[in-house]
Amino acid sequence: MRWLQNHPKTLESMYGSTKWLIKKMGPMFEKIGNEKVDRWFRKPEEWSKQAMFDCQMCGQCVLHSTGMTCPMTCPKNLRNGPCGGVRQNGHCEVKPDMKCIWVEAFERSTQMGTWGADMMMIQPPVNRQLEGSSAWVNMVTGADQDVPTGWIGLNTITVLPKGIDYPTAK
Amino acid sequence: MEKYTSPAKSAGRLEQILKAGHFAVTSELSPPDSADPAEVYEAANILREVSDGINATDGSGAHCHMSSVGICSLLTRADYAPILQISCRDKNRIAIQGDILGAAAMGVMNILCLTGDDVTAGDQPQAKRVFDLDCIQLLRTARIMRDKGVFLSGRELTTPPKVFLGAAANPFIPPKDWRPLRLAKKIEAGADFIQTQYCYDVPMLVEYMKRVRDMGLHEKVFMLIGVGPLRSHRAAEFMRNNVPGVHIPDSIVDRLKKTPKGKKRAEGNKICTEIIQQVREIEGVDGVHLMAYRQEEAVAQIVADAGLLPRPYTVPEMNPMESDYFAMPAIEASMGKYDTMFKAQA
Ligand code: SF4
DSSP: OGGGGGOHHHHHHHHHHHHHHHHHHHHHHHHHOHHHHHHHHHHHHHHHHHHHHOOOOOSSOOGGGTTTOOGGGSTTOOSSSOOTTOOTTSBOSSOTTSBOHHHHHHHHHTTOSSSGGGGGBOOOOOOGGGTTSOHHHHHHHTGGGOOOGGGTTSOSBOOOOTTOOOOOOO | OHHHHSOOSOSOHHHHHHHTTOOEEEEEEOOOSSSOHHHHHHHHHHHHTTOSEEEEOSSGGGOOOSOHHHHHHHHHHTTOOEEEEEETTSOOHHHHHHHHHHHHHTTOOEEEEEOOOOGGGSSOTTSOOOOSSOHHHHHHHHHIIIIIOBOTTSOBOSSOOOOEEEEEEOTTSSSGGGHHHHHHHHHHHTOSEEEEEEOOOHHHHHHHHHHHHHTTGGGTSEEEEEEOOOOOHHHHHHHHHHSTTOOOOHHHHHHHHHSOTTSHHHHHHHHHHHHHHHHHTSTTEEEEEEOOTTOHHHHHHHHHHTTOOSOSOOOOOOOGGGSGGGOHHHHHHHHHHHHHHHHHHO
16 A cells, blocks of 8 residues: 555545545544544554554654644654665665665655645654554544644744745746 | 844854854864873863864764763863764753753853764664754754744743754765755754865765855854864765765775875875865865864864964863862862761761
């Protein structure tokens, strides 16, 4: 299923519809009880996302703003872009046989139609309490959007100056 | 330009020197594998005359040395201007915020926020990697503490740390098109100044700086370009193969290879001096950052050769070890005191 990763546009629309569907199902989750739904969803979510993205179940999915590439597969768990150790061949500092996931994320983000430029978002620190839980349920409850109180109020995206566009692949 | 006129972030010399429009020089102190403060002062006394700020590395290359907070505290006692380096590799957000306050209380006014080399780069690859925050989250956290006067949790600080915030940049590695965008993100997160990775490829830097100027980023942030001498072509090859993120073009390696034995060191220094002179000409470059592991003398020579002396402000040489305030004999004497005390009790 990994070939899908090289079709960021397809993935993006899959993501969009999953999000739409889950949001629609929100009230139903509420009725059944979010905890119960979390238990049901955990495994199927893990399997499908692991097959596609090597998902690490951080519980707060940001795939669409990281070029549909899971940032938690970066050995340093970086969520805001590549480290300073990327090799000249584009491979990872830590795992020389693996392509740096941020090199891939950047390439893919330039091929996305809708959320590509969300790479410029400043991702807040990971809420480690959500690790292992279902990001779908957390999206419905809004738990994945909770940021530390001190974090609130500052810009969450880097705005590019006038006349400069986020790069797109030709 | 915004960067010159923005309100003061710290009371530090580095910020003032940069804002006054001087071409700044910072240098990296090689931390000792020792508990003896004299070794810190020995290196710092050489760098003192030739730089406006002294970086104290935080386990660079994932090798353990004296801690950055410890070194910075020693340096502020001598009135030198240290730059505290914090890497995300070893500490979680709780430890990091505590260190920022502790360092600021010791008089540290500059902090460089780094991701950090991976544990596998060092001699203790068995260690747990932390990376609780990434460097952009770290920058923002420090900025929140300084500007909003609160911890990440929102809990209030009675006195916020007044610090000038730095970040690293590496224009020389993939994904190259992304690098200026990443710089923009770091500025948005809170960076006031940038220190780059070693520059051995000036044309590549020129290209990067052009994109930085196109985005207007040079108006918002002070750019210090990393430079350093190479001892020989072997050292150059070792560095590019083993130090993460260092790019050295073949032309430099070849030039050192062709230099006769015994003259390689001088040639390495000459290359470094030339690079400083070239980067100085690039619009938007505000200074250089010298890194040379355990070669403080070479750094002093290069700064002199590049015509960057005297610095706008130099602190007089001081050895706090000799003052009563911080004397080893006093510590030893007190050790002796307890010794006899406990013996007497037994
Ligand atoms: S090289 Fe890329 S994948 Fe590897 S640690 Fe750095 S950012 Fe992560």
